[in-house]
Amino acid sequence: MRLLLLSNSTNAGEPYLDYPKHYIKSFLGDKCIKVLFIPYAAVTFSFDEYENRVKARFNEIGHDAISVHHFDSPVEAVRSAEVIVVGGGNTFSLLKLLQQNNLMDIIKEKVDEGIPYIGWSAGSNMACPTICTTNDMPIVQPVDFKAFNFVPFQINPHYTDYVAPGHAGETRDDRINEFLTANPSVTVVGLREGSILKFENSKLELLGKNDIKIFHYNEPTTEYSPESNFSFLI
Amino acid sequence: MRLLLLSNSTNAGEPYLDYPKHYIKSFLGDKCIKVLFIPYAAVTFSFDEYENRVKARFNEIGHDAISVHHFDSPVEAVRSAEVIVVGGGNTFSLLKLLQQNNLMDIIKEKVDEGIPYIGWSAGSNMACPTICTTNDMPIVQPVDFKAFNFVPFQINPHYTDYVAPGHAGETRDDRINEFLTANPSVTVVGLREGSILKFENSKLELLGKNDIKIFHYNEPTTEYSPESNFSFLI
Numbered sequence: 001m002r003l004l005l006l007s008n009s010t011n012a013g014e015p016y017l018d019y020p021k022h023y024i025k026s027f028l029g030d031k032c033i034k035v036l037f038i039p040y041a042a043v044t045f046s047f048d049e050y051e052n053r054v055k056a057r058f059n060e061i062g063h064d065a066i067s068v069h070h071f072d073s074p075v076e077a078v079r080s081a082e083v084i085v086v087g088g089g090n091t092f093s094l095l096k097l098l099q100q101n102n103l104m105d106i107i108k109e110k111v112d113e114g115i116p117y118i119g120w121s122a123g124s125n126m127a128c129p130t131i132c133t134t135n136d137m138p139i140v141q142p143v144d145f146k147a148f149n150f151v152p153f154q155i156n157p158h159y160t161d162y163v164a165p166g167h168a169g170e171t172r173d174d175r176i177n178e179f180l181t182a183n184p185s186v187t188v189v190g191l192r193e194g195s196i197l198k199f200e201n202s203k204l205e206l207l208g209k210n211d212i213k214i215f216h217y218n219e220p221t222t223e224y225s226p227e228s229n230f231s232f233l234i
Numbered sequence: 235m236r237l238l239l240l241s242n243s244t245n246a247g248e249p250y251l252d253y254p255k256h257y258i259k260s261f262l263g264d265k266c267i268k269v270l271f272i273p274y275a276a277v278t279f280s281f282d283e284y285e286n287r288v289k290a291r292f293n294e295i296g297h298d299a300i301s302v303h304h305f306d307s308p309v310e311a312v313r314s315a316e317v318i319v320v321g322g323g324n325t326f327s328l329l330k331l332l333q334q335n336n337l338m339d340i341i342k343e344k345v346d347e348g349i350p351y352i353g354w355s356a357g358s359n360m361a362c363p364t365i366c367t368t369n370d371m372p373i374v375q376p377v378d379f380k381a382f383n384f385v386p387f388q389i390n391p392h393y394t395d396y397v398a399p400g401h402a403g404e405t406r407d408d409r410i411n412e413f414l415t416a417n418p419s420v421t422v423v424g425l426r427e428g429s430i431l432k433f434e435n436s437k438l439e440l441l442g443k444n445d446i447k448i449f450h451y452n453e454p455t456t457e458y459s460p461e462s463n464f465s466f467l468i
Contacts, residue, residue, distance in 0.1 A: 012402040043412040090412050121403075132372050137409040139366055139416040141379045158403035168246040168427055169355075169392035175371040178277040178324050182373040193402055 001111060002027075003150055003199040005127050006120035007157045007191040009088055017057040017120075023196055023207055024118060025061040028083065034064040036081035040097035041089025041122040043139070050087060074101040078110060088121025088157075091134040095126070095142040108148050117150065121157045124191070128154045133179055133188055135172075151199065152187075153233055154179070159190030159213065176215050184217035187233065204230040235345060236261075237384055237433040239361050240354035241391045241425040243322055251291040251354075257430055257441055258352060259295040262317065268298040270315035274331035275323025275356040277373070284321060308335040312344060322355025322391070325368040329360070329376040342382050351384065355391045358425070362388045367413055367422055369406075385433065386421075387467055388413070393424030393447065410449050418451035421467065438464040 004027045011019050028035075035058065039050040051067035058065045065085065071077035078084065084107060086094070098104055111117045119127055125134050130145045133154040156176055163171050170178075176188050190213035191197065198205045206212055211223040214233075224230070238261045245253045262269075269292065273284040285301035292299045299319065305311035312318065318341060320328070332338055345351045353361055359368050364379045367388040390410060397405050404412075410422050424447035425431065432439045440446055445457040448467075458464070 008402050010402055012400045043415050044408075090416075093412075093416065132374075134372065135403065137367065137369070137413055138372060138379060139409075139413040141366075145372060145375045158401070160398065160401060160403075162398050162401065164394065164396050164398060166246045167392070167394060167396065168242050168244055169369065169394075174278075175373075178327075179371055179373040181277050182324075182327065 001150060001199060002114065002116040003111075003127060003197070004116070004118045005124040005151075005155060005191075005197040005199075006118075007124065007159065007195045008193045009120045011194050016053050019194055020120070020196060021057055021061050023198070024058075025063075027116065027118065027198065028061075028063055030062070032062055032064065033082050034066055035083040035085045035118070036077055037065045037067045038084065038086040038094075038098070038103075038123070039067050039069060041087055041091065041094035043090045043093050054085070054087060068101075068103075074103055075106050078103055078106045081110065081115060083116045083118065084111065086117070086119040086123030086126055088123055090139055091122040091125050091131045091136045092138050092140050092142055094122045095131055095145070095147065096140050098126075099143050104148070111148065111150060124155050124157050124197075127151055129186070130154070132183065133176065151197075151234065154186055154188045155197070156188055156190050159192050161190075161213070173221075180215060180217040188215040189213075189233070190215065199234070202234075204234050206230065235384060235433060236348065236350040237345075237361060237431070238350070238352045239358040239385075239389060239425075239431040239433075240352075241358065241393065241429045242427045243354045245428050250287050253428055254354070254430060255291055255295050257432070258292075259297075261350065261352065261432065262295075262297055264296070266296055266298065267316050268300055269317040269319045269352070270311055271299045271301045272318065272320040272328075272332070272337070272357070273301050273303060275321055275325065275328035277324045277327050288319070288321060302335075302337075308337055309340050312337055312340045315344065315349060317350045317352065318345065320351070320353040320357030320360055322357055324373055325356040325359050325365045325370045326372050326374050326376055328356045329365055329379070329381065330374050332360075333377050338382070345382065345384060358389050358391050358431075361385055363420070364388070366417065367410065385431075385468065388420055388422045389431070390422055390424050393426050395424075395447070407455075414449060414451040422449040423447075423467070424449065433468070438468050440464065
């Protein structure tokens with residue numbers, strides 16, 4: 001299995017998909033590939049618009065992208081894809097449309113067979129057992145919360161331990177601790193913005209400059225740097 | 235119908251349930267009432283502990299509280315309740331346990347008949363048509379997202395337009411706009427911390443010092459002060 005799981009598409013103040021472009025280029029290799037893009041997490045902008053933004057950045061690094069919404073049969077589009085790329089947005093919308101278009105099984109099958117998978121934000125959450133560590137608002141209701149289960153842990157994308165001054169609502173850590181209390185056997189990876197998890201050749205690596213924070217039920221959290229050995233996670 | 239819907243239990247830096255206690259006292263009246271407390275949103279602490287914290291504050295204002303988890307039949311407990319109080323925590327856990335204990339219909343019936351309902355945070359979200367404007371993590375999966383539908387609009391509790399510096403993830407307003415795009419006919423009320431919506435005698439009032447922000451699909455947001463007439467919302 002080959003996975004590139006990004007916390008976020010874009011760092012604050014930078015152009016769209018800019019920070020990860022060299023990682024994506026190196027992950028995809030030199031041969032020009034037209035990736036199949038899944039735009040279903042887009043809510044407040046069109047799938048065409050989303051495709052255009054992604055395609056422009058993939059073109060810049062010598063690749064191309066076509067969105068699944070152009071195909072009469074999304075299932076056949078996935079079946080013949082060389083690389084699957086799942087963009088961020090709203091995780092509930094993404095999962096609901098993947099379910100409605102019958103793409104859950106076929107994407108899982110293809111990625112299990114070795115087709116590379118790139119996701120960011122909601123697209124990275126989809127690589128986990130469930131979407132239960134999303135930060136998104138449940139604006140629509142999927143049939144269930146099960147995701148692709150490519151990795152055995154949960155990612156919390158856009159992870160931050162920043163606490164807004166004067167705010168009394170739950171912090172991100174509070175929410176993750178609630179998740180762990182309800183799901184005590186699961187590991188949660190707090191993936192900060194600018195961080196990427198890469199899995200290939202049976203090895204998990206952390207790319208980018210930031211540490212990740214690992215949460216287990218009823219244990220102190222631990223920070224791991226990009227130099228760490230992450231075999232314990234898989 | 236009589237409703238007291240609080241954005242939050244507690245303002246930052248203040249004791250638990252302190253800021254709203256006088257509003258609750260005035261809403262309940264002078265006669266000592268033992269309210270029925272629903273603690274199901276608690277995840278990282280016990281129902282007993284939750285009951286104790288709430289009971290202590292209700293005692294301070296001349297009332298009392300008993301939690302539904304002490305009753306063999308939660309349905310019968312609701313049926314004989316004088317006031318129903320639903321505390322905050324995780325909205326998904328709250329809804330799931332309300333469903334599992336068959337309390338959705340009976341609470342709706344009782345409150346429609348005139349039994350006062352007090353909720354904060356997740357408990358206020360439950361007064362809306364759905365839980366789809368919660369800020370909480372979907373740590374467990376309820377059967378569906380339908381809530382009590384006491385008010386015809388959605389509340390976003392702990393509403394804030396604060397944007398964390400250097401963070402590229404969605405803002406609260408982004409998330410609410412995603413909700414409105416998926417549900418364009420619905421009105422969303424951004425209820426800031428320290429704010430309370432009170433509904434009685436067919437009149438909706440805003441209590442507290444803060445304005446609320448009202449969101450409609452594809453329209454500029456509008457701020458309304460506690461002096462405003464809110465009849466347009468109901």
